Amino acid sequence: MKDFQEQNLPKFEKKIASFLGSLEAEKTLKDAMSYSVEIGGKRIRPLMIMAICNFFERPVDDDVLVIAGSLELLHTYSLIHDDLPEMDNDNLRRGKPTNHKVYGQAHAVLAGDGLLTLSFDWITRTNLGDKAKLDLISFLGKAAGPEGMVSGQVADIEGEQKILTLEQLQRVHARKTGALLKYACQAGSILSNVNEREFNLLVSFGSLFGLAFQIYDDILDVVSTTEKMGKKVHKDQSENKNTYPGILGLEGAYKMLDEVIGKARNELIRLDAVDSILGDFLGYFERKGN
Amino acid sequence: MKDFQEQNLPKFEKKIASFLGSLEAEKTLKDAMSYSVEIGGKRIRPLMIMAICNFFERPVDDDVLVIAGSLELLHTYSLIHDDLPEMDNDNLRRGKPTNHKVYGQAHAVLAGDGLLTLSFDWITRTNLGDKAKLDLISFLGKAAGPEGMVSGQVADIEGEQKILTLEQLQRVHARKTGALLKYACQAGSILSNVNEREFNLLVSFGSLFGLAFQIYDDILDVVSTTEKMGKKVHKDQSENKNTYPGILGLEGAYKMLDEVIGKARNELIRLDAVDSILGDFLGYFERKGN
Numbered sequence: 001m002k003d004f005q006e007q008n009l010p011k012f013e014k015k016i017a018s019f020l021g022s023l024e025a026e027k028t029l030k031d032a033m034s035y036s037v038e039i040g041g042k043r044i045r046p047l048m049i050m051a052i053c054n055f056f057e058r059p060v061d062d063d064v065l066v067i068a069g070s071l072e073l074l075h076t077y078s079l080i081h082d083d084l085p086e087m088d089n090d091n092l093r094r095g096k097p098t099n100h101k102v103y104g105q106a107h108a109v110l111a112g113d114g115l116l117t118l119s120f121d122w123i124t125r126t127n128l129g130d131k132a133k134l135d136l137i138s139f140l141g142k143a144a145g146p147e148g149m150v151s152g153q154v155a156d157i158e159g160e161q162k163i164l165t166l167e168q169l170q171r172v173h174a175r176k177t178g179a180l181l182k183y184a185c186q187a188g189s190i191l192s193n194v195n196e197r198e199f200n201l202l203v204s205f206g207s208l209f210g211l212a213f214q215i216y217d218d219i220l221d222v223v224s225t226t227e228k229m230g231k232k233v234h235k236d237q238s239e240n241k242n243t244y245p246g247i248l249g250l251e252g253a254y255k256m257l258d259e260v261i262g263k264a265r266n267e268l269i270r271l272d273a274v275d276s277i278l279g280d281f282l283g284y285f286e287r288k289g290n
Numbered sequence: 291m292k293d294f295q296e297q298n299l300p301k302f303e304k305k306i307a308s309f310l311g312s313l314e315a316e317k318t319l320k321d322a323m324s325y326s327v328e329i330g331g332k333r334i335r336p337l338m339i340m341a342i343c344n345f346f347e348r349p350v351d352d353d354v355l356v357i358a359g360s361l362e363l364l365h366t367y368s369l370i371h372d373d374l375p376e377m378d379n380d381n382l383r384r385g386k387p388t389n390h391k392v393y394g395q396a397h398a399v400l401a402g403d404g405l406l407t408l409s410f411d412w413i414t415r416t417n418l419g420d421k422a423k424l425d426l427i428s429f430l431g432k433a434a435g436p437e438g439m440v441s442g443q444v445a446d447i448e449g450e451q452k453i454l455t456l457e458q459l460q461r462v463h464a465r466k467t468g469a470l471l472k473y474a475c476q477a478g479s480i481l482s483n484v485n486e487r488e489f490n491l492l493v494s495f496g497s498l499f500g501l502a503f504q505i506y507d508d509i510l511d512v513v514s515t516t517e518k519m520g521k522k523v524h525k526d527q528s529e530n531k532n533t534y535p536g537i538l539g540l541e542g543a544y545k546m547l548d549e550v551i552g553k554a555r556n557e558l559i560r561l562d563a564v565d566s567i568l569g570d571f572l573g574y575f576e577r578k579g580n
Contacts, residue, residue: 025436026444033436081403086395105376109399110444113371113406114436120410121431130420137427141411146315146323146404154316154400 001280008050008060009043015065016072019122025114032103032111033118036076039094044284045071045184048209051277052188052202063126067136067187070122074144075180077115080108082153116144128191135190143183152176164242170211172242177217178210201267208264209281215257216285218243222250261285291570298340298350299333305355306362309412315404322393322401323408326366329384334574335361335474338499341567342478342492353416357426357477360412364434365470367405370398372443406434418481425480433473442466454532460501462532467507468500491557498554499571505547506575508533512540551575 020034046068050060058064083090083098085105090098100108123136142148152175159172185206189199221235222245235241244253261282268274268282310324336358340350348354373380373388375395380388390398413426432438442465449462475496479489511525512535525531534543551572558564558572 023436026441026448028448029436029441029444077403081399084396084399086399106374106447107444109371109374109376110440113367113402114440116403116406117431117435117440120427121435124424124428124431130424134414134420134423137410138414141407141414145407145411146313146319150400150404150407151316151319154319154397157396158316158318 001277001283004051004054004277004280005047008047011060012043012046012050012065012068013038015062016069019066019069023118028103028107029110029114032099032107033076033115035102036080036093036099036111037073037115039096041094043072044213044281045075045180048181048184048206048278048281049188049191051281052185053192055271055273055276055278056192056194058192063128064191066122066126067128067191070119071140071180071184071187073115073122074119074140077112077119078144078149078153078180080112080115084108087153087157119144132190136187139183139186139190143179143186148175148179152179159242160240162242164247166244166247169242169244169247173211173214174207177214178207181210181213182206198271201271205264205267205271205278208260208267212257212260212264212285215244215253215260218245219250219253219257257285291567291573294341294344294567294570295337298337301350302333302336302340302355302358303328305352306359309356309359313408318393318397319400319404322389322397323366323405325392326370326383326389326401327363327405329386331384333362334503334571335365335470338471338474338496338568338571339478339481341571342475343482345561345563345566345568346482346484348482353418354481356412356416357418357481360409361430361470361474361477363405363412364409364430367402367409368434368439368443368470370402370405374398377443377447409434422480426477429473429476429480433469433476438465438469442469449532450530452532454537456534456537459532459534459537463501463504464497467504468497471500471503472496488561491561495554495557495561495568498550498557502547502550502554502575505534505543505550508535509540509543509547547575 016037017034020030020037023030049068049071050064053060053064079093080099082088083093084100091101092098098108099111103111119140120137123133123140126133128136144150152172155172156176159168164172182203183206185202186199189202194202221243244256248256265274265279265282268276268279271278273279306327307324310320310327313320339358339361340354343350343354369383370389372378373383374390381391382388388398389401393401409430410427413423413430416423418426434440442462445462446466449458454462472493473496475492476489479492484492511533534546538546555564555569555572558566558569561568563569
């Protein structure tokens with residue numbers, strides 16, 4: 001995985017920077033958009049797309065980088081808007097001040113709007129076939145829109161005033177976090193021209209990975225420190241958020257995490273992909289700070 | 291024009307309502323999105339699309355209604371975000387409380403995000419050819435994104451602290467207001483399968499109409515009342531906004547408006563369209579309240 005990252009992430013970062021830099025847009029808007037994109041993060045979603053391409057021996061060329069970049073722009077928009085004072089009101093993201101803390105609230109809203117719009121526009125600028133482009137735009141729209149991530153965020157906010165069951169919590173997260181990870185698998189599949197069986201297995205893997213990702217994030221909020229995380233921790237409890245450790249207890253959450261990871265691994269076994277870079281994604285969930 | 295509206299607007303409104311109603315999304319999100327869409331307004335952008343189709347004898351069928359609806363969703367998102375406290379901080383829009391006044395600020399941000407995402411997604415759901423869909427998505431992305439409307443909004447906010455020249459002001463508005471009206475003409479052209487000459491004339495008409503629209507809006511802010519407008523007036527002056535009457539004086543602004551309308555009419559004459567519904571759009575700019 002480390003080699004794979006070193007091989008692909010620099011050209012990925014360069015691709016995004018050169019695209020944003022090339023836009024004829026107001027300088028402060030470009031600065032605000034670039035700031036949040038460049039803060040970094042683990043680039044899990046784009047790496048997932050690239051790893052699927054790699055597994056199917058589809059070269060990570062310009063088009064793959066653009067599709068991966070478009071998803072990262074969309075993910076970044078969601079973080080900027082989530083951090084706003086009227087939403088999660090976060091001052092810190094990846095160890096740096098959040099967008100509205102640096103550029104002000106109006107520019108943060110607009111930087112998010114700009115990135116969201118670009119994520120669709122950028123897909124049209126690739127050299128992929130028309131059908132592939134439209135499938136990508138359609139899947140991305142469904143993952144990110146009111147039937148996906150935006151409803152997940154609404155449900156998350158409204159859930160703060162309620163006590164959710166495990167099932168309800170899973171439904172919130174399937175949309176809030178899961179939808180974009182599932183899309184990463186859809187996008188990798190389309191780029192790699194996979195067959196239907198492979199497509200379904202990859203989508204199932206993406207959904208399970210997304211669920212594991214959220215359980216793990218909730219666990220980290222309990223067991224980690226602000227320093228390690230680059231953002232505020234123990235925030236869930238202080239805000240009465242519904243979380244997996246909250247519903248299942250910490251050990252129960254770890255147990256559920258192990259089960260979900262096991263299921264995700266099974267999908268990779270059925271794809272004969274468990275020894276590929278894709279299998280390495282499951283190593284993301286170490287028992288840190290425990 | 292009145293007949294044309296009566297013939298087409300009801301099916302247009304029905305199309306949007308049934309699309310939003312069909313979404314599997316959180317109820318409050320659907321309510322918030324529908325609220326701002328249903329407040330109404332003049333539907334100038336969708337009517338422009340339909341009028342172009344009408345002129346070229348392209349039936350206003352389901353696909354045309356969806357493309358017109360998609361643009362209205364995008365326009366509505368921009369109004370919801372523009373009205374936010376951190377932006378223009380408006381409490382009234384079309385005589386009704388603004389979105390965040392009814393649903394709260396977080397839901398208003400998310401309703402805007404949802405509508406923006408849907409506007410792209412909805413285009414993929416039409417029965418148009420793949421190339422037409424991609425052209426529409428690409429033009430819409432450029433009109434609405436950081437190279438268009440979003441930069442216009444940034445420039446508008448930042449312009450409040452500066453004194454702009456007439457040229458600078460026009461550049462702000464070409465993006466903030468003009469870009470979507472120009473897109474309406476691009477969309478109508480694509481739907482009607484026009485030739486290159488017609489495309490260019492229509493796009494020029496759309497840009498000039500957009501400019502006239504903004505000059506007129508600035509004039510109305512000076513000469514009209516809150517009651518007539520359904521929103522706060524005399525707001526520009528109290529906020530030191532750069533406006534056409536501010537730079538040119540009221541009569542100078544009227545004179546510029548007349549000139550721009552004249553140029554727009556010329557494009558229609560060259561298209562032999564001045565006696566069509568498109569010509570009626572120029573009747574929008576009456577000297578109200580004067």
